Amino acid sequence: MEALIATTGDTIVQSNDTALTTLHALFDCAVQSVSAESAMPRILPEPAHGRLVVVAVGKAAADMMRVARMRARKPVDGLIVTRYGHAPEGLDWPGIELIEAGHPYPDENSLRGAERALEIAHSLHAGDHLLLLLSGGGSALLAAPVEGLSLADKQATTKLLLRSGATISEINCVRKHLSRIKGGRLAVAAGAAQVTTWIISDVPGDDPSFVSSGPTVPDLTSLQMARDIIAKYRIDAPKSVTRALADPANETPAADSLGLAGGDIRVIARARDALSAVATRGTELGFTVSSLGDQLQAEARHLGASHAALARRLAGDGKKRLILSGGETTVTVVNPKGRGGRNMEYALGLAIALDGAPGIWALACDTDGIDGTEDAAGAVVGPDTLARARALGLDPAKHLAENNAYLFFKALGDLVMTGPTGTNVNDFRAVLIEGQP
Incomplete structure (x- = not known):
């Protein structure tokens, strides 16, 4: 054969x-x-005043950024965070930073990728526009643990969840409540800037809030739901994770705090x-x-x-x-x-x-x-x-x-x-x- x-x-x-x-x-x-070539819109957002910054995250990030650069009317600045081996060898695009990180388990570069994405978002002002090109894999590629949680804690919990038989939506519910970037928090970091999110979906049902744990998408899950998932699958999580899931400060932001009422959140391929x-x-x-x-x-x-x-x-x-x-x-x-x-x-x-x-x-x-x-x-x-x-x-x-x-x-x-x-x-x-x- x-x-x-x-x-x-x-x-x-x-x-x-x-x-x-x-x-x-x-x-x-x-x-x-x-493919990004088939699915990406032909026209990128063009702010009347301010900058357009493109952040591409996920296994399809490099190809989505390639198409974005090809279709943009002006040079594009931004960031790619993707899995090791998922970017063209020797990639060197002017104005584009590349970070390759761990998947399915986060690593030190996942921390770096998340911090860079947050830094970029925090640098934006009113009139600027953040275009997030999102695909599956970002939950591991962007790791920004909440206070009191280490990378080792995140790695251990991810391994336990992935081996438990939990669905991806359940796994990402837990991840959102252990993160400073997931569950809409990247949109909060962008402040008054406009945020557009184009998504190649890898989750059943195509709920954009679960693709890569929805960094710019309002979250409808809760800390209680995350705790219930840990209990349902009998996850023997580190004590720091148990404490984090009991801390009200780690609840995901309310939808009205994201400034997304006029935002564009679009699933472009599924x-x-x-x-x-x-x-x-x-x-x-x-x-x-x-x-x-x-x-x-x-x-x-x-x-x-x-x-x-x-x-x-x-x-x-x-x-x-x-x-x-x-x-x-x-x-x-x-x-x-x-x-x-x-x-x-x-x-x-x-x-x-x-x-x-x-x-x-x-x-x-x-x-x-x-x-x-x-x-x-x-x-x-x-x-x-x-x-x-x-x-x-x-x-x-x-x-x-x-x-x-x-x-x-x-x-x-x-x-x-x-x-x-x-x-x-x-x-x-x-x-x-x-x-x-």
């Missing part, structure tokens, strides 16, 4: 398997449809845009397309098993079919040393449940090109996945139980390797049923 291939635009890379070739091309279609583009492409290729939506948040392996059952059922009518879905699944980590990601766990759960069913193929990838903490976007599955694994002495169920889906698919050569894509609307999953000739 030739899985280590990539696609560009409308070009389909040759493969030994037509189904795999199609799946790779469809993933490329999904990514291209939500998972459903990618699914829509792929559904159109799939129909053109002769598939009967079923979209299960862009808000799926179940445990990854369980969702994979349920989609396998659906594919088996639909395969009975002999039609060429394509089953699409998006969202952000969860993974409950039982092996801290395991290597995998949401999409790889989904794919392995699906492969086990398909049990070699003929004519059914699948791809599950993160649209940012990085699934979890590994170097793969995700993985592909085919009718021979389990047979080839067993021929290599691999135990699929054991790999899944130990959160080692990455090692499983790496051994088979079935990882999807794209590198950072420059966008991020979270998970993309496609199950292809070849049908009868």
Whole structure:
């Protein structure tokens, strides 16, 4: 199975398997449809008086800033804060500062990125305009712990939350109440300046307040909700975190304090845009397309098993079919040393449940090109996945139980390797049923 291939635009890379070739091309279609180039407005805000400053944060930050510079009528000053390896090598744009930081866990550069963003906001005056280009990943990339909280406390709490099975909205609710920049606080720091926020959304439901924990967006969660989430998942958080979540001073700012009544908060790309583009492409290729939506948040392996059952059922009518879905699944980590990601766990759960069913193929990838903490976007599955694994002495169920889906698919050569894509609307999953000739 030739899985280590990539696609560009409308070009389909040759493969030994037509189904795999199609799946790779469809993933490329999904990514291209939500790229900064496709999604960014053609005209940037132009203040009548004062400065336009652009701050780009998230996994798509470098590409969003590139497009902003290209479309601006005047030279742009600003800041990029992105994940290591997600900016072009040797990036040196006049007036643009670049900070690469840790993800999914914050590091010292995350502290530096947050402080620089706050400094820029504080430097603005009435008549100035802050354009925030926001994409997923910013919750870790911008770390400004509240008083009494250390970076180590934030790192420990983030790890516990990410391993607990909590949804991204729940995780970001807690993060907002432990931060001096999240939950609208960056907008407060901008004072009388106008703030515009353009968002590539990576959260199910596309609530802008949860994308990168909404630095410039009013927050409707509360300290009590954050405490309830810690209790719900039995998070053994550091005592400093417990104290911070009990301190009324760490409540997020009221919406009317943000000065956002006339602000522009716009989601410019989302998972459903990618699914829509792929559904159109799939129909053109002769598939009967079923979209299960862009808000799926179940445990990854369980969702994979349920989609396998659906594919088996639909395969009975002999039609060429394509089953699409998006969202952000969860993974409950039982092996801290395991290597995998949401999409790889989904794919392995699906492969086990398909049990070699003929004519059914699948791809599950993160649209940012990085699934979890590994170097793969995700993985592909085919009718021979389990047979080839067993021929290599691999135990699929054991790999899944130990959160080692990455090692499983790496051994088979079935990882999807794209590198950072420059966008991020979270998970993309496609199950292809070849049908009868």
